[in-house]
Structures are given as structure tokens and as C-alpha cells.
Amino acid sequence: MTPSPRTDTAAPAPSTTAELLELLDAAAAQCREHGRADLADKLARQRRQLTSRAWHVLVAGEFKKGKSALVNGLVGVPVCGVDPVAFTAVPTFVRHGQAAAATLMPDGEQYQPRPVDIRQAAGHGISGVAGGDPTGALRLRAVEVSLPRRLLAAGLVLVDTPGLGGGFAAAAAAASMRALSLADAVIVVTDASQELTAAEVEFVRNAAKLCPNLLCALTKTDLYPQWRQIRELDRGHLRKAGLDVEVVAVSSTLRELALDTGDHALNAESGFPVLVERLNGRLLAPRDATSLRAAVTAVRRSLQQVAGTLATEHTALTKPAERTETLRRAETTQQRTQHLASPSSRWLNTISDRFADIGSMVDADLAERIRRLETEASGKVRAGDPTQQWAQLVPWLYRRTNEELTDTHTKLLDKINELAAEVAALFEATAGAVDALGGSAEPPRAGELKLNQLGRRGGKLEVGMHAARGWSLSSSVVTTLLVTTLHPGLLIALPVTAALGTVFAIKAVRGYRTTRLDHARNEALRTIAGYLNQARIDAHRASADLIRHSRSRIRDYYLDQAAELVSAARHTQQAAVTAATTATADEQAAATRGAATQAKLDRVSTLLATADRLGAGADGGSGGNTAS
């Protein structure tokens, strides 16, 4: 059994981050100095992202395990609904904000988000309705909360979920898996009242495949004296399942008390300091490593463009023999970048075509699987007696449906990743041919390596990690997708009651009368068909959302890159022309300017070397962990 790899990416050292910030500032200044305000702006954005790029942490686990209390404990304010009897109905997103605020997201396109007093957010999380609405209770999709908390300032977004757990036999498993594929990190919550059940272990195993950046929280240690024993048992179960997952023991009750009384000993006992450390450390590490790589890549690309312009200028000034050639090349380059940025460029069309292909493929795949499932289920119903077997049929059907849907979703993620890699290669090949990247600081071999490094992490969409390609879904898109995925309506249950009503009427008299078999069979088939249809519709909608968002994000990202290259080529050409003119007119001035340009080029090269160093440091720290 291949162990699921824990994310070994070490967070960059704080000194590295500080250096990188300096580098970004210096690089931005250089860009501005050389007339590339567009690059300077991009680097400023990267600088902001470096320290506060949004990072979604999903708090998952079965009902009544203490998820909402855990989130409340982390932020120190009861923003998630906690009730002894009722269950959390809708997800709550907790992120950083300058002031404490809460917004309700109603279900339905026509409704606007409505702000509420943050003290009432918890109640809405439990009830799932807006309430107080004169036209009747308005169902909610999600609750959004912002708090000024240091924990959240680094970009952390905590997502409290309605019960997400159970194995694939749970009704909502497919939705859970989709949510997990969007998350950047997952905390699976279990409590100390008993050891992990088979269903919980299955959930952790599936979660780890989709989001290896995972840990387990063992809650309610204040109430259960044998929590240490339970933790050992849990560790054993996880190990036996081939999972390398840490189990952190906490008590939300003690944490709440500690925060109220300011008692440090109590706070330590609550276990929350360890959890916070993990959040800021191990769970955040991949995000930081990703941000670092993204920043380094951005610096490299920007400086290479500037260097390219300077190099061309230098050649034009100091090498009269090559002047004509230089000018001609600059002219050609400009033309090619124009083509790259045009609507008829190959890479742009590839994106449209291929995404359309992916969409059709997913539809066909879904339809085929559902059709097969229906045949399988009908076979079972016709072969047996649904009144006797209904209670086994339901979990079987859930399980099979969820397996098929998750499989389709994983395939979709793979296809999107493949496409993104293909587009990146195509674009970079074109851009390389255009020679706009200039200089020799980016050997093609390193580019290839990065694409290979992306590897297969079980189809997880590389939204946060390994953004060597540079693009990723923005945080607001991820939030939107998560909200749709965790929609309470997706906890669709096979309409068991209706069928069971018939079934049990028959079961009760089973021993006394002959069964109305045909009637029961028809009822069962009807129910199954209805369920499968609903499942297919939900899955289709989820895929369509993901495709739509990915397509527009990839397209925009590369359009921006193309625009940069156009600008670079234009600057280069202008510089070349000016330099040539100067040189032809005045050899002496040309030589002086040539030396000055060389000096500028040297400064840029130094910065590039720093970028290389910092980049190599990051790669070295994470190298070798993606081979699995």
C-alpha cells in the first residue's frame, strides 16, 4: 500500500521571506526605471500575495464531532453555530477583515447577500435560514464572517461545514469529495468518545488522496478521561490504513474558558496552541512555498524581459556589425508577439477547443456511468425482493453512485491539469521561439522539470500548490465553488421514506400474506431512477462550474502574459532603434551609453542571480517529495 504522502514542503524561513520582499521591491523599482510600469504593478501584487494569499482550510468530519466549536475556539468568538441537539445546516466561511462583520448568502441567484450582526451569525449557521423575512424564511447557502484576527491575517480562510464524513455510503459523499478537491488544507475532526470508525477511516483515506495537506483533530478531551487511549487507538487505525496523519488533541470547552479567564495553563491544556502552530506552520507551508515560487518566477520573468531589452540596446550600441541584424530581429520579435496576443493565436484556440472537448467528455462519461448504474440497480431489484433488500440496496446505491461521481470528478481534474500543462508548453514554446524571454537565465530544461514536477497527486486540482505554471483559481472563485459544493440541498437522500412506507407495510404482513412484489419493484425502480437523475444533474452542474472558472482563469492568465511580451517586444524594438540611431550618429556617445547600459544590465543580472538563489533554495527544500 503506497502511503499517502504528507506534504513535506517546508515553509520558507522568515529570512527568506524578508529577502524575497526586498527582492520584489528592488525588481519593481528596476522595472519602473526602465519604463515597464506594468511589470512593476504585477510585482507589487505578488508582494501582497506573498504574505496574504487566501488559503482555504476545510474543517470536515461527521456530525456532532465538535467542528463548529473548534472553529470558534480558533478565532475566539462564537461565530459558528453550536447547539446540543440541532446540527449545522450551512457552511460558514471565516476570514480576515478589518472589522468584525457577518453576511448571509441566500440561496438563489436573485437574492443579494445581506449583512447581519455578527452575534447572530451562529444562529443562522444552525437554522440555515435568514429568518425575520416578511415573505417567509429565506434559505441560505452559506454564512460569511470576517474578523480582525492575527491567525487569519496571513490569508487563512476557515470553512466550517455541515457534517462531511462517512464513507462513500453516505449520501453526501460525492459533494464532500468535490469540496475536498478544492481545499488547500483539511482538518478532519473526530472526538474522544470512541475510536475512529471504519467509515471515518475511509473518509480520511479519501480526503488524503484529494488533499494530502491534512491533519486530524481529536476533540472533547475535557469530557473523556480515556482520550489518550483513544488517540493511540486512532493513530493505530490510521497507521494500519497506510496513512501518515497527525492527530492533535484539543478541547474547545477548555479553550473557551481559557480565553474568558486569560488562564495560560488552561489554554495550554486545551491543546489549541499546538493546533494554531500547525495551522501557521505545517498546513500553511505549502501555501508559503507556492507563493515563494510564484514570486520568484514573477521576478525572473519580469527581469528577463528588462534584461532582454537592455541586452538588445547594448548590442545595438556597441556592435556596429550586428546592428542591422539586431534591428531586424527586434522587428520580427515584435510581429511575433503581436501574433501571440491576437485572438487567432494557436494557444488561445487550443484553450477554447479543448475545454469544449472536456465538457463533452464529462457529460458523456457521467451519462454512461449513470446508465450503467441504473442497469445494475434495476438488475438487483428485478432479481430479488426489494421489500427484503431495500435496506441493503440503499447504502449500496449511495456507495456506487458516489464512487462513480468521484471518479468522474477526479478525471475532470486530471484533464484540466493536462490541458493547463499543454497550454503552458505551447505558450512557452511560442514565446521561446519569439525569443522575448531573452537572456539565458531560464534554461528550457528547468521549465520542463517544473511541468513534470506537477505530477499526479490523485487528480487534485493544483489550485494552491505548485503554481509553477503561475495560474491558480482566485480565492473568491474557490469560495464560490466551495459554497456551491457544500450546498445543504446536496445532502440528498434517496427518498427512502416513501419507498420504505410501502416496503414496511408489506414487510409487516410479510409473514401473513403474499407480497405485492411487482408493486414493490416498480416503486423501487422509480425511486432509484429519480435519485440517479438528481445525482447526475448535481454532478453535471458542479463540473460545468469548475470548467467555466478554470477556463476563464487560464485564458486570462496567459492573455496577461502575452500582453507583457508584446510590451517587452515593443520596448526592445524602440530601444534598439534609438540605440542604432545614436550609435550611427555619434560613436563616442554610443560607447559611453553602451557602458552605462552594461552597468544597468549587471545590476539586473545581480537581482536575477538572487532570484535564482532563492528559487533554488525553495526547490531544494521541496525537491524529491513529488516523486511519489
Add this chain to the structure above:
Amino acid sequence: MTAAHMPSLAARVRSLLTEATRSYTGRPVQRELARIGPHLNGPLRVAIAGRVKAGKSTLLNALVGAAVAPTDAGECTRVVTWYARGPARATGFPKTGQPHPLGLTEHDGRLTIELGRLQADALDRIEVQLPSQWLAHMTLVDTPGMGSLTEAAGRRTQDFLGDTGSVDAVLYLMRHLHSSDVDFLDTFHDASTSNTTPINAVGVLSRADEIGGGEPGALNHARRVAAEYRADPRIRGLVHTVLPVAGLLAQTAATLTNADFADLLALAKTGDSATAGLLLSAGRFTAPSRAVPVPPAARQRLLAMLGLYGVRLAIDVIGNGAATRDELRTALHQHSGLADLRRLLLTQFAERRDVLKAETALRTIDIVTRIDPIPAAPRLRQAVERLRAGAHELAEIRLLTELRTGNVSAHPEQLAAMERLLGGHGTALTARLGLAPNATAEDTRVIITGLHAHWRRVAQNPLTEPNLARAAQVLQRTCEGLAASPQLRPPRPGPR
């Protein structure tokens, strides 16, 4: 033939069973029939089922009044274990080979069954005898939890419960779950595949003290949750009712020693400031502390027996004036919900012993005739039908099930009244009529007459829907039976 001369239901079932067993001589299924015989006159057999760590063994200990079934933190019960009344003794029944006597050792108030060299996996079952008062009413069966990570153990329970005739009634234990939770569905999956009906199955919301994280209102919350479950149509069709029980409190109410009480008393007498800190968490309660007169080991024992909720409750109760061990035990028992469960089990199961036994036997005969249709099979099935039709008690429980599974269309209040009259809340006369125990015979007769007339009208009305009409006939007959009951007979005139 007057009622006095008609052989009892049990006798009639026994003779039919004998005939069936004789008909199937030499055939493999005869074994199934032969198995029932010895149990017909025996005590009622009640299995305790549920997921792993639902609290089955703890509940069993509470009912029996002794800590005998093992209840560690990890998964415990591995073998189906029978608890019957008798002098203290334990026997292991390996899957192959002779029964093997097992050691029953007592240590610190807890009885332990020593397997010796035997492996749990090699055992088919264990039989334990104890001199317990409760076991006089029914034999209890502790089962391995379902959903077990050691799947084999859970499957054995499933097989065991699915086996007709293995037990007469089942207690389904469940913790606080969401209706979409896999465990919730699975618990009732087990209920629906095993041979239980709302007559011989009861749901228990276990570990009630843990609801809401063990806060003081936990038992109230538990009652709310149980009420929600009761109202769920899926559950209504599967079990008679759902009651909340805090098993740990109940178990300790039965097994609390004087030493334990002395420790609790000492803790309660210690100042508030010292105990307040202790009661914050399980960890703190057992931490070494100079301010507390009770050593950590003793505190650990108390915590293991009562749980943190129980400890807080006990100290509270003592603080409010309970001065003796018995007073505390009563309070714990009261608080745990076990009293209600005992009462329910007595009315629902014990009082119906004959009927439930008869039902199991008849069902087994029916199934056997279907599995192995020898020439005599149709005749036997007809005999079963005749018996069922002729035994009013069986008709009553069949109708009770139908009322629950929505087969009879009537107003919910009317359904509730019908259920009560059929003995759904107790077979005693006053329970059926919903009267106070001291109602006069005259009043009772008037009420019965009124009900009888009502149901006769419903049965004879051509506009009544067929299922309701059939039900009305059964109820009419019930009233006739009640009217003839001994307590209503006018006093025999004395000799002149």
C-alpha cells in the same frame, strides 16, 4: 367450548411445533425447529444491539445490576454473550467441540470472564449465569458492535440477529446521530433485516449524558432528541419507542460501593474553590492535588465509573443533601432514565412473553415450510394461519404493527387510541383503557361497552375503508375479551 376449556396459546403452539418437528424428521431444517422447543417455556430472550461503543455492555450491566460485561475504551465485546438467571457460572461454546467452562473472577466489584486459552474468534457464544433479579424477567444477550473495525465481529451480530428464532426481542442502541449519518441508516438497516417489528423492538438513545458536551442540561437535551426520533416515520415503523438512557449513571447506581460513596462525600465536603478547578476537565479531576483529600487513583476510579457528567452530578446531589449511599444511588438511577426503560421493558416485553414466544415459533415454522416444501408443508402453514387467526393476542400484535407502518388510514389521535386499546402501552386493563388504577368496576364496564359499540359500528359501516374495518373487528373482539375479564365480574352472591 368455553374460554376456560380452550387450550392456552402456548399449549397450542407447542403441539403444532411438535407436529412440525415430527413432519421434518431426518431433514436438515429440523434442527431449526428442534431448537425452538426448549425455549418456548423459557424466559424471554432480549438482545442488545447497536454500533460499536453505543453503550450496550454498560446498559446490560445496569439492567443486571452488576459490572460483568467488559466496557473498556477500545472495542470490547467480541463474542455473543448470553446472560441468564442462575448461580454464578460461565461457559464458552467453541464453534467446534465441547462446551468449556470459563472462570468468573471478581476483582474490585467487577466480574471478569476468563477465556483462558480460548480465543474469542473460536467461540460461537458464551453463556453466563448470574443470580440477578432482572434476569428473572428476561435473558439478556450482549452482542459485538456493528460497524466494527474488526468486521468479523460485527458480521457475527448481523448473522445472529438475522437468524429467526435466535431471540424474541431486541433493544437497539444508538447515540445522537443525524438522519443522513451512515450509522443511523445502518442501525436501522440491521433493524429491518432482522426479524423485529415495532412490537418486539425498542430504541434506546444511549450515552445520553454526553449530549451537548456533557453540560448540566444533557439529559433534557437527550429527551428532546429521543422525542424527535420517536416522531420520525422510519423509526416508528421499526421500533416501539425511543428512550434516552445515561448508561454509565445507571450502571454505577447499581454498583456504587461504600468506599466510592465515602470518596464522593469527601470531595463534596471540600471547599468549592478546590473542587471547581477539579471539575473543569477529566484531566484536572485526576491530577495530583494537595488540596483534595481523595487520592488521584480513587478519583480515577470514580471518573471511570461515572464519567465527568456523573461526577459533577453526584457532587451536586450530595451538596443538595443526599447523605447516604442509597440516597445517592437512587438519585443516579432516577436521573439516568433507566427506571423508564425498565418499566417499558416490563410492559412491552415481559408482559407479552407468551405472545412473543408464540410469534417466534410460528414465524420459524412458517419460514421452514417455505425453505423446505415437503408434502406436509401446506398443511402446516394452514395450521399456522388458523392458529394465528384463532389467537386474539396474535391478531392484536399484528394490528399494532400495521398501525405503526401506516397500513391503516385513520386520524393520528384515533390511531393512538387504537394502539392503547390493543395493549400498546401495557396489557393490563387499566393501561388499555387509559384509566386510573382505582377506577371502579362499574365505570370501567360502562367505558368498555361504549368502546365496543363504537368499534362495532365502524366495522359494520359499509363506507369504512377495508383495512380500518378489519382493524375495527379486532378491536371489537378486544373489548369483548376485556368485558369478560375477572376483575369486572360482579361479586358472587354469598350463600343465603
